[in-house]
Amino acid sequence: MPALVPYVAAYSNELGPRESDMCLEVPRNGVPHIAYTHPRPDDRDAHGNLWARMTRPPESERGRVMWASMDPLRQRECMEGLLCQVCAKPAETDTGALFVEWERPGEEPTPLNRITTDAPPVCLTCLPLAFLACPFLRDDRTAVVLLARKSVLSGVSGTLYRVADDLRTWIPSDSDAYSSFTKPRCPGMLAQRLYRKLRGVTVVDPADLPPDLVQAS
Numbered sequence: 001m002p003a004l005v006p007y008v009a010a011y012s013n014e015l016g017p018r019e020s021d022m023c024l025e026v027p028r029n030g031v032p033h034i035a036y037t038h039p040r041p042d043d044r045d046a047h048g049n050l051w052a053r054m055t056r057p058p059e060s061e062r063g064r065v066m067w068a069s070m071d072p073l074r075q076r077e078c079m080e081g082l083l084c085q086v087c088a089k090p091a092e093t094d095t096g097a098l099f100v101e102w103e104r105p106g107e108e109p110t111p112l113n114r115i116t117t118d119a120p121p122v123c124l125t126c127l128p129l130a131f132l133a134c135p136f137l138r139d140d141r142t143a144v145v146l147l148a149r150k151s152v153l154s155g156v157s158g159t160l161y162r163v164a165d166d167l168r169t170w171i172p173s174d175s176d177a178y179s180s181f182t183k184p185r186c187p188g189m190l191a192q193r194l195y196r197k198l199r200g201v202t203v204v205d206p207a208d209l210p211p212d213l214v215q216a217s
Ligand SMILES: [Zn+2]
Pocket: 084, 085, 086, 087, 088, 089, 122, 123, 124, 125, 126, 127
């Protein structure tokens, strides 16, 4: 079977922004925050978080697939629009959306009513392909398919910067910080992942999906 490269996968030559691209901006609320020297309209999400810009070489010149990493902007696109992380088509069914979860080593399994995920949904067409082709899913006995009746955008994670002593530049202080949408925004956050909280979750058997699970039109 040819390698199935998920839409959200990162490539080795799609790179994030440089610190020299960023500046300290004082918005109307008076709280200085991280910004790009040359801002663009889509730099921030609805909550005002600054997102990592990525370089985009032509598709024919794409580098190595980074199987274990997601591209920040394609991940955000899939999470915002509930698009399939494999084919980027709408992933909602009439009864919700399917998400694949697995146990993280060293972590307790999360109760079904407390799951927050950065893994975008998978559509009905791609689900069986993903289990066949993805080495992580094929070999991970803890992987489960969840049907979430509803899900809400709940936060972002990314690199947290702090202002340098010159009060002009930013220095990374945490490479994987989470910022919930229910808390005040982190002024130094460069977002790289968007999260959804899953609601009304049931575990489903990928080999025996409920017959009422129909792709929404
Ligand atoms: Zn798909």
